Amino acid sequence: MxxxxxxxxxxxxxxxxxxxxxxxxxxxxxxxxxxxxxxxxxxxxxxxxxxxxxxxxxxxxxxxxxxxxDSRGLRAEALDDEADIVSTLPGAFTGWQGGEVFTLANGQVWRAIDPGSALRGVNLTNPRVTISKGLFGAWRLKVEGYNASVKVERVE
Incomplete structure (x- = not known):
């Protein structure tokens, strides 16, 4: 007790x-x-x-x-909220090469839309991620402990 x-x-x-x-x-x-x-x-x-x-x-x-x-990244009226979205990616994570769909533990779904960006050689479980609003309303996903990010768009 x-x-x-x-x-x-x-x-x-x-x-x-x-x-x-x-x-x-x-x-x-x-x-x-x-x-x-x-x-x-x-x-x-x-x-x-x-x-x-x-x-x-x-x-x-x-x-x-x-x-x-939490409609950040989905609707235009929500774009004024510049607070970072911090969550985890449940399960195994091996990086990205472009076009991946990321389902966060908070239920949000984001898709990588930066075909030139890649994060390879990663083998993590439940990594913490931060999605930050950048210039011109773009959003970027970054995995804790790595100095790489990928441009993403919210799917759900």
Whole structure:
């Protein structure tokens, strides 16, 4: 019971940034090992962790509503919001060569539209990404720890 308050705070935070309708990724997949440890989740039993993931999966309707409300990159009236979009790419990530579609953990879907840009030789799991608004309304996706970015457009 002593983990209830941090666990509830983490659950609420995780629900707002979780994957939407595409597929469910567990809290372990969504967080880095450091984040997982700092949140105290490494002290949970396997049963407690399974219960948390089951609850998150059942309560994904909150995620879909949050993702739908964030229209940055989709509609012209949303382009005034210049705040970075920070999320993760659930699962394995091996880079890009142009034309890839990126489904973020927050439910947003972006497509690489910079055919000359490439990031090769990468082998990451659940990397943190930042999508920033650039010049003339363009958006760029950057993977944490790499000095490369690709021009993207929002698909969903």
């Amino acid at each position: 002593r983990h209830a308050a941090p666990l509830l705070a983490l659950a609420l935070f995780t629900v707002t940034g979780a994957a939407a309708a595409q597929g469910f990724s567990t809290v372990e997949e969504r967080m880095s090992a450091t984040e997982f440890r700092e949140a105290g989740l490494d002290t949970l039993s396997e049963a407690q962790l399974q219960a948390l993931n089951a609850w998150l999966q059942r309560d994904r309707r909150c995620v879909a509503a949050d993702a739908a409300m």
